[in-house]
Amino acid sequence: MSSPIPINKSVVQISHSTWRLGCTVVCDRIAEPFDTCAAAWKDGEYWYTLRLAASEQPIDLAPVSSQEVRLIHEGGTLSAVWAIGNNAFCKVHHCSSDTTSESETIKFIQKKAPQVPVPEVVYSWVDGDRSFLVLKRVPGITLRDAWGTMSATQQDYILDEIVHVCDILASITSDRLQNVCGGPVLEPYLAHSERDSLEPLDVCESKIYFFREDLHPNPEIEKRFHLYHPDLGPGNILVYNQKLSAIIDWECAGFYPRFWISTKPSVSPGLNFYPPIPGVDEIEWRKRLRIKLEERGYPRFAEWFMEWRRSKSR
Template identity: 25%
Template sequence: MIRFKFSTPDAQTLPTPSIFLFDVHRRFAAALHLFSIEDTVARGWPPQPRVLRQLFFSAWLYIPPWLRLRCYLLLGRFGAWFYGGGIEHTVQRLPFGLVLKRCIRYPSSAQNEPNALRLVERYAPDIPAPRVVDVGESNGETCLLMTHLPGQMLNDVLHLMSYAERDRFADDLANASTAAALFLFCNTLGGPVIDHRIPDGSGGPFRSEAEFNAHLTSHLECLPGDIVGEENVRYDHRSCFTHSDFHCTNLLVDRGRLRGIIDWECAGFLPEYWEFTKAMYSARQHPAELEVERKLWRYTPFGV
């Protein structure tokens, strides 16, 4: 419970609000909020995309690439007018089940996200990720055209989901976290890891987990063992293909089931615990690593 303390320089002309009236307002507000949630739940999940749109998109894939490229700018303008501006003006929904993303947050790794999506499509097609339609360049910026996924952002609907739906969603997300053992810790192109969690937002590629661990505390001029104890630091984790950003805004839900995982620009090959300790969704599978990560978080704010 959050507590507030009211004070006033002049109790005669500027009296403090009545605590009793605040309590009455709190009780009414809580009840009205429950009514609002009940109405939202009663409306149910939004309808699935129409068959006509799906058929149009299938035909769209057969259009020659050069013609699609010429349509992107026009579709982007229409999408901004029809759907509204996109996220941070970098992601814009387009007609016909398409999404256009300008890869400008991490210019040095602009090809990482499309390559990650191609890896998912080829080796893990059951993961509900966007499919790459085309990659082009406009005014020196890499543009990624991909399919639009159904569903709503998890942070918008989590409070509406039943406990059974939450359990199913957790199972879906766990199944989507497939791993493939490799030797390096790097992005999907074999280059530096891009991640908000590590110092300066990037580093590597790393030839061993010892190098990766050392980079996590490189801004402190010490090793992880100096902070959490050498006995708590492991060097034998597998290198696994990882989305690396299971944020609520990157997980799409429909009817209580996982329907999409978006924003793959941080994807790469990282220690097997990374997906879980960073998302803190399934931490029970790596309790020791999570405890080490929590201690390191105190010394390494995201993106520092």
């Protein structure tokens, strides 16, 4: 059952140094951590700890304003992010029973591709129809904020680093189009018009799903699907000292057809610079990324995709 509480009210302050994260977890700011806490991390002179609530408590609709734990991002009615002190974030997403949590995806990446920089997971849990994920803060700023300060050489270096990450991920394959745990991929661009996720498909099912007799050429569906982060926008790439420090927001990652790796930057405005950077074409990042990926041999089917997508929405 969906919670009637707005997602941006998922974190509330219950005392000057205590916050409730959902209905089941409590965050304390204290001088020293205790042995029974679920997680703890240092932040200046204090520690932040997570513990299970003694009893499940309903979320208060009137959270107290706080400088230590503060709402910093809202993704409509589906997600919200809080900063916890200076060294951590709490991400809250609406979820369903068949989707893979971002924490599981990050753990998969850390195991299979440890050279890919990802945030450190502090603690994660599911509370009703919401997933909670506490992450350590990664040094750096978003590529969007850094772009205007970078030279052309530095910009190319970041592009090459991201393409290299795509190569590393693509070398990890599956025999099904699916997320890393075998469930649906959260990719609205490929899903049916009324859904955000696409059920797992094997090769034969994928050939049928993506084929359109009136479209030519149709992309080749190979025998293997490739691990890919389909949301490589400049807001999800962190840089420090003009070098890649982390890639964030892994909830959409999964195993995709090879053609999607360079096609997604071609068709997704979500990979634009946002907010726009004065004097910079808002599509510059995704255009240059797409060109680099094509040069690496990833086929692009942007025109085919736009026609295919229109036919799916009829």
